[in-house]
């Protein structure tokens with residue numbers, strides 16, 4: 001086994017959640033910064049992280065970090081990396097990345113220099129001038145921050161929020177990773193009633209059910225590194241998947257309610273829940289949020305109502321928030337977590353939040369408004 005520096009890009013605002021997930025899997029984090037968590041791990045850690053992390057974007061192997069103030073420095077720095085350790089002669093190696101606050105600010109130019117440097121290195125090692133690139137995919141990611149270049153190879157492929165169960169989405173579906181972030185913040189562990197009265201395609205309740213049953217989010221999907229020939233034995237992926245299956249809590253009986261005013265959304269949510277294997281763990285209902293019967297016990301409401309941007313005009317949205325404030329106050333014992341980008345949410349809802357946490361839903365700055373009761 002080799003030891004790698006593994007880097008996980010995260011949604012802004014969820015770094016500490018991802019860092020805790022990494023630690024709970026038994027690894028020590030070495031760096032937690034905006035949008036990024038780093039830890040040291042071997043081939044097994046790559047499989048474990050990809051299959052089990054609920055809030056991470058992807059798992060990348062960090063291959064190098066150096067300063068570059070010119071294209072020559074960028075070329076040399078990239079060429080010095082042992083690309084032949086990873087990329088086979090027929091490997092496909094697309095390059096993408098970003099540059100911030102740096103002298104080398106043109107991303108397309110940097111992409112092209114990095115590609116040329118990798119080709120130059122591999123040409124010397126493999127003794128060929130032209131690569132047909134029809135084998136496994138080794139996506140190269142780079143970031144240039146204040147003239148410091150970091151270079152990675154992605155082990156994940158499609159972003160980890162793509163669990164594979166959401167065959168269908170509604171107009172304003174959220175990422176699965178963001179849904180999990182809200183669940184984690186609530187400290188719900190599957191033991192108390194759970195409600196999402198604006199469930200749309202079902203992302204939040206499905207993530208809640210997966211969590212309550214300890215079902216690994218990546219157990220049914222594939223990862224880029226699974227197609228690499230030389231690095232991770234197929235049996236390792238198989239073993240980690242089997243271990244995840246053994247750890248499932250099949251006996252769990254969470255009390256999860258999911259409702260939405262739109263019957264089509266509920267149909268989609270049901271179909272997604274079936275694909276995720278948790279259909280029988282969630283009670284679905286077509287209902288206006290105003291008509292929901294409150295549960296009496298301690299529990300949680302975790303929800304992502306319309307923001308007044310994509311789904312509903314601002315005035316109607318504000319009326320809806322006012323009605324939410326009234327309805328949710330009937331759930332006297334429940335903790336409430338509400339995600340919205342609407343600036344005046346608390347005023348319309350009629351109560352100042354006990355805690356607010358900034359998160360990004362795609363490019364949209366949102367807050368999770370948390371009411372402890």
Ligand SMILES: C[S@@+](CC[C@H](N)C(=O)[O-])C[C@H]1O[C@@H](n2cnc3c(N)ncnc32)[C@H](O)[C@@H]1O
Pocket residue numbers: 170172173174175197198199200201202203204259260261262265287288289290304305306307311320
């Ligand atoms: C932002 S979407 C929720 C997206 C969901 N989290 C997902 O990932 O698919 C808001 C949902 O609120 C629903 N909705 C709007 N007004 C409602 C009301 N009065 N009662 C219940 N649901 C409502 C819409 O039909 C929509 O599905």
